Amino acid sequence: MIQLPPLNTLELVSRLRRQATEHKGNAGKALLIGGAPGMAGALLLAANACLHLGAGWTILEMLDPASAHANAEQAELMIHLASKDAGQLIANTQPDLIAIGPGLGSSELAKDYLRACLLYPRIPLVIDADALNLIAQDKNLLELLQARNRTFHNSSVITPHPGEAARILQLSTQAIQADRIHAINELIKLTNSIVVLKSHHTLVGSSNHPPLVCQQGNPGMGTGGMGDVLTGAIAAIAAQGIEHHLDLWEATGIAVQLHASAADSLVARHIGPIGLTPTEVILEMRNLLNRLI
Ligand SMILES: NC(=O)C1=CN([C@@H]2O[C@H](COP(=O)(O)OP(=O)(O)OC[C@H]3O[C@@H](n4cnc5c(N)ncnc54)[C@H](O)[C@@H]3O)[C@@H](O)[C@H]2O)[C@@H](O)CC1
Numbered sequence: 170m171i172q173l174p175p176l177n178t179l180e181l182v183s184r185l186r187r188q189a190t191e192h193k194g195n196a197g198k199a200l201l202i203g204g205a206p207g208m209a210g211a212l213l214l215a216a217n218a219c220l221h222l223g224a225g226w227t228i229l230e231m232l233d234p235a236s237a238h239a240n241a242e243q244a245e246l247m248i249h250l251a252s253k254d255a256g257q258l259i260a261n262t263q264p265d266l267i268a269i270g271p272g273l274g275s276s277e278l279a280k281d282y283l284r285a286c287l288l289y290p291r292i293p294l295v296i297d298a299d300a301l302n303l304i305a306q307d308k309n310l311l312e313l314l315q316a317r318n319r320t321f322h323n324s325s326v327i328t329p330h331p332g333e334a335a336r337i338l339q340l341s342t343q344a345i346q347a348d349r350i351h352a353i354n355e356l357i358k359l360t361n362s363i364v365v366l367k368s369h370h371t372l373v374g375s376s377n378h379p380p381l382v383c384q385q386g387n388p389g390m391g392t393g394g395m396g397d398v399l400t401g402a403i404a405a406i407a408a409q410g411i412e413h414h415l416d417l418w419e420a421t422g423i424a425v426q427l428h429a430s431a432a433d434s435l436v437a438r439h440i441g442p443i444g445l446t447p448t449e450v451i452l453e454m455r456n457l458l459n460r461l462i
């Protein structure tokens with residue numbers, strides 16, 4: 170058991186309560202980027218989480234041309250084909266928040282989008298999965314992340330699992346897991362970001378907030394796509410948080426705890442641990458959130 174204070178953010182959820190006159194503009198415009206060929210599902214999972222957790226608009230820049238079309242099962246999603254001139258496309262969208270990484274891959278187009286996100290000023294930026302692998306491989310991208318966080322403090326959150334954390338810190342996954350508190354502190358120092366170091370007992374910390382441990386969660390969450398769902402959840406809560414007075418740190422904590430608590434609540438009803446799906450967790454997160462507001 171990691172000896173750290175527990176993450177205890179669910180009481181903040183009531184700030185998401187909606188006034189009678191609120192509209193989608195109050196709930197934020199989230200732009201999600203990723204979904205290279207073979208991994209479109211990762212971006213769709215993040216997008217479905219973002220939609221079901223309440224973002225006002227969920228817009229996708231999908232890198233896979235074969236998947237960049239309206240989704241009949243989830244027609245609410247606005248799905249664009251990611252094409253050249255990433256910076257201009259992002260500027261045209263005018264997002265309130267960007268999340269990049271689920272299924273992003275490592276193509277030149279993926280790198281262009283990541284660079285454009287890191288250069289896009291001010292708004293909350295969630296960086297996950299392959300976007301983290303690209304930063305681990307390219308010093309220039311890491312420097313852009315550091316510079317962004319120096320200029321716009323607490324504006325970026327990174328969500329590595331232990332394998333991604335190992336790549337960023339150039340250590341083995343075993344070394345990360347052997348001393349997770351040291352690992353999260355090194356990630357905070359290196360990237361200047363809010364850091365979510367995932368796995369059993371996820372840690373959340375930043376240069377302003379000593380790490381806290383999420384005491385919820387279970388091994389049923391070890392299914393491909395579970396982290397993509399967390400990225401979409403952070404995006405949704407942070408996008409609503411802009412008008413509802415939650416900063417990115419608070420929104421991140423809520424999403425981490427909601428995600429793990431939803432998985433626990435499903436397992437308590439025998440929907441898992443075996444066979445628990447990220448899609449079921451999305452719907453249970455929505456239940457929990459609406460019960461808590
Ligand atoms: N439906 C889809 O299209 C999916 C696409 N995905 C995408 O696939 C790409 C590769 O990501 P992956 O994470 O699958 O592969 P990675 O190669 O990045 O990471 C997997 C490795 O990380 C380590 N690791 C991860 N969690 C760990 C833990 N809790 N404890 C110890 N070690 C741990 C293990 O060594 C594991 O083999 C990403 O872009 C991701 O978004 C995945 O999210 C799965 C679903």
Ligand SMILES: Nc1ncnc2c1ncn2[C@@H]1O[C@H](COP(=O)(O)OP(=O)(O)O)[C@@H](O)[C@H]1O
Pocket residue numbers: 298329330367368369370371385386387388389390391392393394395396397398399
């Ligand atoms: N044994 C476990 N206990 C608690 N949480 C877990 C456990 N295994 C995985 N998780 C959680 O599941 C999610 C997996 O994320 P990730 O590995 O990024 O998935 P993917 O890349 O497939 O989307 C993380 O939030 C992690 O904390």
